[in-house]
Amino acid sequence: xxxxxxxxxxxxxxxxxxxxxxxxxxxxxxxxxxxxxxxxxxxxxxxxxxxxxxxxxxxxxxxxxxxxxxxxxxxxxxxxxxxxxxxxxxxxxxxxxxxxxxxxxxxxxxxxxxxxxxxxxxxxxxxxxxxxxxxxxxxxxxxxxxxxxxxxxxxxxxxxxxxxxxxxxxxxxxxxxxxxxxxxxxxxxxxxxxxxx
Amino acid sequence: xxxxxxxxxxxxxxxxxxxxxxxxxxxxxxxxxxxxxxxxxxxxxxxxxxxxxxxxxxxxxxxxxxxxxxxxxxxxxxxxxxxxxxxxxxxxxxxxxxxxxxxxxxxxxxxxxxxxxxxxxxxxxxxxxxxxxxxxxxxxxxxxxxxxxxxxxxxxxxxxxxxxxxxxxxxxxxxxxxxxxxxxxxxxxxxxxxxxxxxxxxxxxxxxxxxxxxxxxxxxxxxxx
Amino acid sequence: xxxxxxxxxxxxxxxxxxxxxxxxxxxxxxxxxxxxxxxxxxxxxxxxxxxxxxxxxxxxxxxxxxxxxxxxxxxxxxxxxxxxxxxxxxxxxxxxxxxxxxxxxxxxxxxxxxxxxxxxxxxxxxxxxxxxxxxxxxxxxxxxxxxxxxxxxxxxxxxxxxxxxxxxxxxxxxxxxxxxxxxxxxxxxxxxxxxxxxxxxxxxxxxxxxxxxxxxxxxxxxxxxxxxxx
Numbered sequence: 001x002x003x004x005x006x007x008x009x010x011x012x013x014x015x016x017x018x019x020x021x022x023x024x025x026x027x028x029x030x031x032x033x034x035x036x037x038x039x040x041x042x043x044x045x046x047x048x049x050x051x052x053x054x055x056x057x058x059x060x061x062x063x064x065x066x067x068x069x070x071x072x073x074x075x076x077x078x079x080x081x082x083x084x085x086x087x088x089x090x091x092x093x094x095x096x097x098x099x100x101x102x103x104x105x106x107x108x109x110x111x112x113x114x115x116x117x118x119x120x121x122x123x124x125x126x127x128x129x130x131x132x133x134x135x136x137x138x139x140x141x142x143x144x145x146x147x148x149x150x151x152x153x154x155x156x157x158x159x160x161x162x163x164x165x166x167x168x169x170x171x172x173x174x175x176x177x178x179x180x181x182x183x184x185x186x187x188x189x190x191x192x193x194x195x196x197x
Numbered sequence: 198x199x200x201x202x203x204x205x206x207x208x209x210x211x212x213x214x215x216x217x218x219x220x221x222x223x224x225x226x227x228x229x230x231x232x233x234x235x236x237x238x239x240x241x242x243x244x245x246x247x248x249x250x251x252x253x254x255x256x257x258x259x260x261x262x263x264x265x266x267x268x269x270x271x272x273x274x275x276x277x278x279x280x281x282x283x284x285x286x287x288x289x290x291x292x293x294x295x296x297x298x299x300x301x302x303x304x305x306x307x308x309x310x311x312x313x314x315x316x317x318x319x320x321x322x323x324x325x326x327x328x329x330x331x332x333x334x335x336x337x338x339x340x341x342x343x344x345x346x347x348x349x350x351x352x353x354x355x356x357x358x359x360x361x362x363x364x365x366x367x368x369x370x371x372x373x374x375x376x377x378x379x380x381x382x383x384x385x386x387x388x389x390x391x392x393x394x395x396x397x398x399x400x401x402x403x404x405x406x407x408x409x410x411x412x413x414x415x416x417x418x419x420x421x422x
Numbered sequence: 423x424x425x426x427x428x429x430x431x432x433x434x435x436x437x438x439x440x441x442x443x444x445x446x447x448x449x450x451x452x453x454x455x456x457x458x459x460x461x462x463x464x465x466x467x468x469x470x471x472x473x474x475x476x477x478x479x480x481x482x483x484x485x486x487x488x489x490x491x492x493x494x495x496x497x498x499x500x501x502x503x504x505x506x507x508x509x510x511x512x513x514x515x516x517x518x519x520x521x522x523x524x525x526x527x528x529x530x531x532x533x534x535x536x537x538x539x540x541x542x543x544x545x546x547x548x549x550x551x552x553x554x555x556x557x558x559x560x561x562x563x564x565x566x567x568x569x570x571x572x573x574x575x576x577x578x579x580x581x582x583x584x585x586x587x588x589x590x591x592x593x594x595x596x597x598x599x600x601x602x603x604x605x606x607x608x609x610x611x612x613x614x615x616x617x618x619x620x621x622x623x624x625x626x627x628x629x630x631x632x633x634x635x636x637x638x639x640x641x642x643x644x645x646x647x648x649x650x651x652x
Contacts, residue, residue, distance in 0.1 A: 004282050004289050021291075028296055067286060071298045074363060075353040082356065091354040098296035106280045106290025114279035132529075133216065137225055137272055142281075142517045144229035146559035150511075152233055172381045176230070176260065177388050183226040185512030187219030188477055192505040193515070193526050193573070195218045197497035 004064070005110045012054040012108045017117040024105050028098045037086070040093040047100050056107045064103035068095060136195070140186070151178050220265055223392075227257050227269035228276065235285040248285040252374040254306040255337040258313030259329070259382035262393035266314040270307050277303075301348025305341035312336030314393070317382075321395040324386050326379060333375045338368070423609045424488050424502065424580050426452040426474055431483035433469055433632075444469045445632045448483070452611065454624035458640065459613045460647050461629035467613050470629060471583050474611070475503040487581070501530075504574035504608075506584040510566035519561070519569055520545065520554040526577045544576040548602075564595030571602060582608045588616060617644055 007013075012020070034040050051061060072092050079088035115138065122129055155174045190196075216224070231253035257266040273283065274294070282289040294300050313336030320328050342364060350360035386392065431448040445466045461467040472478040473485045476492045476499060485492040487499045507513045516522035524541045532540070545551045548568050553561065561569065567587060574582065584603065588596040600619050603610060612619065620626050626643035628636035628650070636646035 004280050024291075063286075064288060064290065064292065067288060068297060071353070075298070075355060078359055078363075079353070079355060082359070083354075087354070095296065095298070095352065099292050102290060102292030102296055106292065109280060111280045118275075118279065130215075133221075137221060137228075138276060139516050139521065140221065140225035141228045141232075141272055141276060143515060143558060144225045145232050146557065147511065148226060148229040148233045149236070150559070168377050169380050169384070172256075172377070173384045173388070176256065176381065176385050179226045179230055180223065180385075180389050180392070182512055183222040184219060185507065185509060186226070186515060187217070187222035189505075189507060189513035190218035190222060190515055191477060192475055192500065192507075192513075194497065194500050194529070195221070197500055 004060070004106050006056045006060050006107045008055055008108065010054045010108070012050065012104070017109055017113045018120065020105055020109060021117060024101055027101050031094050031097050031101075034094060035090065037090065037093070040090065040097070043097050044093065047097055047104075050104055051100070054104060054108050056104070060107060061100075061103060064106065065096070065099055068099050072096075140190075144182075144186075147182060148175075148179055151175055151182065154178075216268075223261060224265050224269045224272060227253075227261055227266070228272040231257065231269070231273045232276070232281075232283040235283055249374075250285045251302075251306065251337070251341070251371070252378055254310050254341075255313060255333055255374060255378040256382065258310040258336055259317050259333060259378055260385055260392060261314065262318050263311050263314030267307060267311040270310045274303055274307065296352065298349045298352045299345070300352065302341055302345035304348070305344035308344055309336040309340040312340045315396075318393050318396040321393050322386070322390060324383050326383065329379045329383065330375065333378050334372075337375050337378065338371050423453055423455055426450075426488075426581070426611075427486050428470075428473070429484050429486070431473065431480045431485060433466075433473070433478065433481045443632045445480075448634060450627070450634065450637075452625075455609055456623040456625070457609075457611045458620035458623045458626040459611065459629060460615070460617065460620070460626060460644070465629045466632040467629045468585055471585055471611060471613055474581070474583050475500050475505055477505070501577065502579055503581045503583055504577065504579035506567075506570055506574055506582065506587045508586040508589050510563060510570050510590070513570045514558040514566060514573075517557055518554070519550055519556050519558065522558060522569060523550075523573045523576050526573050530577070540576055544572050547575075548572040562595075563591055564598060567591060567595065567599055568602075571599070575606075575608075580608060581611065582606060583611045585613045586615065587612070588614070617647075620644065 031040075031043055034043065072095065076088045076092050079091055115135075119131060119135075122131060122134075152175055155171060155178070158174075159171065231250060234249040234253040254270060257269045260266070261269060277283045277289045278291055278294050280290050284293055294303055313333055316332035316335065317324070317329065320332065342361075346360050346364060347357065349355070349363070350357045353360065355363075428448045428450040431445060432443055433445040434443045448470065459467050459471065469478050473480055473492065474487065476485075476496045479493060487502055490498050490502075492499050514522050516525045520541060523544055524537055527537045527540060542551070545554055548571065550565075550569060550572055553565065558566065558569070571587075582603075587603070588599050591599065596616065600616070603612065603619075604622075614620065620640050621644075623640050626636075626638065626640045626647075627634055628643055628647045630650060635650065636643045638646070
């Protein structure tokens with residue numbers, strides 16, 4: 001399954017998923033308590049070290065972390081105006097570290113491993129949640145993404161062939177209706193293969 | 198051209214599932230559709246970049262109804278959380294759900310799809326424009342901001358009103374999405390009736406609690422290859 | 423061979439007018455090894471074959487497979503009847519080739535090792551082994567229909583029903599799928615517009631406006647169908 005996973009053999013890659021998840025939430029929790037720029041500085045060094053140990057590509061990391069930068073660009077001046085630059089800087093630092101840690105988890109853990117971890121976490125609730133159905137839905141959705149993408153490009157092609165530009169709505173309606181027909185056929189195929197039995 | 202008969206899975210089986218196969222397929226297709234809208238990248242309307250993904254959220258509620266729509270969202274969000282890069286801009290993983298300033302909007306999407314679905318189910322099968330518009334605004338903007346703004350304020354350490362005012366810039370784009378959603382959903386409901394079982398009308402007590410509502414939809418539709 | 427019976431079966435879609443029957447008073451007993459069903463689009467033939475595994479329920483009458491009621495014993499019937507659809511894209515439900523074949527075998531009380539072994543054997547039989555990990559959307563149309571066939575046959579059903587399995591394929595893949603269908607040991611019921619496939623069949627049924635208008639050896643039934651067309 002193509003996820004955000006960036007292959008590797010580092011200690012961080014090999015650590016058990018649930019342990020990583022636990023350490024991540026601990027890390028985020030501890031960083032949230034930091035009120036001293038020096039503490040944050042140390043944390044920042046630790047995070048950079050972790051990224052180096054994991055050896056994940058810089059580009060992939062930046063892509064996950066960058067979107068919060070523009071939010072900070074907006075929020076830091078407002079914060080500074082309200083509470084001063086120190087508080088604003090601390091807030092930005094804490095957020096950056098937390099987002100980076102979460103990204104590190106995602107970049108070093110396969111989708112399959114996360115699904116297995118979720119499965120383990122959901123086990124106590126098996127009375128209410130049918131794990132097999134959830135698994136089926138997950139797999140079915142991954143199958144459906146290229147199916148829907150194909151429908152979208154076919155509708156776009158048909159539009160180009162007719163030489164019309166059309167509105168968003170003229171594009172969306174056929175895409176959705178055709179997707180629903182595809183869902184009908186998929187539902188039939190699932191039923192024929194005994195999903196409802 | 199093939200004549201395909203779309204089956205109804207409403208046989209009176211002992212093993213009636215909570216979600217029949219066709220519902221499963223509709224949920225998966227919509228989760229995939231929301232993902233595909235994220236892959237499309239943002240559109241620029243005026244100065245504001247609009248991601249179509251949040252329109253997928255409104256469409257899920259307005260077209261599939263409260264149960265299937267909310268489940269489609271839940272499925273999409275779960276796949277994103279486990280590390281598939283399905284959020285607009287190729288983001289994914291647990292970061293966007295926890296520490297990100299925008300984390301609340303994702304939970305807001307879930308609530309929004311449910312609110313839109315629930316209100317829309319009361320407007321079926323007519324789906325009149327103005328009430329539908331109100332329902333979609335309430336869910337697609339109201340419910341989303343209801344969860345989005347406090348989480349943003351918390352994660353950025355800002356006062357609530359400051360966070361709220363940062364959102365004003367997005368309202369015009371969101372309103373456009375609401376209007377498009379209602380127009381699209383109206384056409385889809387005419388082209389493919391029976392997607393949402395009406396609620397709010399007294400039902401036959403024998404039917405209560407059964408799931409025939411979602412299964413007893415259109416009998417026949419022909420696909421054009 | 424299995425025995426499939428249609429006992430005074432009628433069908434009309436919900437909300438359709440009283441006269442709007444898709445099928446009307448069908449009485450058939452299907453025991454032959456190779457049965458073809460032909461008819462115009464909208465004649466009701468797709469509805470007819472979908473009743474064999476309960477994808478469509480009759481409005482009146484009943485369908486049984488080897489004495490099992492399709493309505494009441496759906497699970498047993500569906501394990502006996504494999505179904506191939508027209509559009510190969512929409513019948514692949516799992517992300518990869520191997521997962522899709524293995525999917526048919528779940529919840530049948532087989533061990534993981536047995537599932538893996540039978541899946542591998544079936545992939546090999548259909549020449550799909552090299553494609554085992556390939557995402558379904560990266561297959562060609564012919565490969566997709568091959569996968570659909572493999573995913574049905576891995577469960578070794580007694581009956582294979584195919585609804586226009588080659589309509590969306592090119593000439594070469596049509597021949598390939600037809601060859602494979604010919605070699606099946608299963609009882610085979612095929613809806614098709616490719617009349618040449620049916621020449622060596624045991625029986626051909628012609629459906630027109632929801633009724634059986636001819637039911638005979640291929641030469642005779644196809645003659646009647648061609649007359650109907652012209």
